[in-house]
Amino acid sequence: MPELPEVEVVCQGLRPILTGRTIKKIAFSIYPLRLPVPKHEIKKWLQDQQISNIQRRAKYIIISTHNQAKLIIHLGMTGKLGIFPTASHLARHDHLHLQLDNETELRFNDTRRFGSVQIISPTSTDEHIFAALGPEPLQDKLTPEYLQKRASKRKQPLKNFLLDSRMVAGIGNIYANEIAFASKISPQRPVGEITLSEWRNIITQTRDVLKRAIDAGGSTIADFIGANGQPGYFQLQLKVYGRPEQPCQICGSKIKKIVMAGRATFWCAMCQK
DNA sequence: CTAAGCGCCTGCATGC
């Protein structure tokens, strides 16, 4: 499910619910996630701590506590977070639950276990989890000049470049496709030859696509808080992703599908050059 | 340094 907009919606939904709550009890499943779960450290730093804030960086969810610890959750491909009554049954693939001081608990469920749960201790200045990440697409640090510089002399296709979190943070396969379409640039165009004004437009389109997706997901926050954790009706607005052989909404020619960097890639060969 | 490929997992749709 989750790319930047979905993760942002999750953070927005969790913020008013979790902020100010105290973590009373922490438990884990026996299954490993993609990275080793530091169970002992998590209990050590989060037990009986009050939650101070919920933030997002790239696709990471950051749950901060008053002792300056940070719980870092990545949803991977199939991760979900939800709030449930403490008394309710755990579901298959629930891997972490944080019992709160109001008879509810936060549960992390991840079928494929591509997600991760990490902790940054209060004393640590080590933020290596985030060290290599490029700028947030919705923040001012992302500029046309920056992108042109990172792209210079590279032959890498635009779509692969957009998917590289070291260049820009948080863009996944769906939105890389949608951004290339909105920018009218082929996903296969080598980034080294993209002009400054094209980069300016790519940034504009990126922000537009992501913001509209966040807004669409935002309307379903109430759903996700309950049982099913399925944010987002933005899929109804997707122009190319998942629409092979269907007519382009701009020119009517058939949407093409190929595989790039091992990922499904969709585009309109008429509109995107 | 860049760029591509693989593996980690489960579940679902499809075709025989």
Next chain:
DNA sequence: TGCATGCAGGCGCTTA
């Protein structure tokens, strides 16, 4: 009905 195959929205590691 069963079984094999391919595919899925991420990302870190290895290889060239």
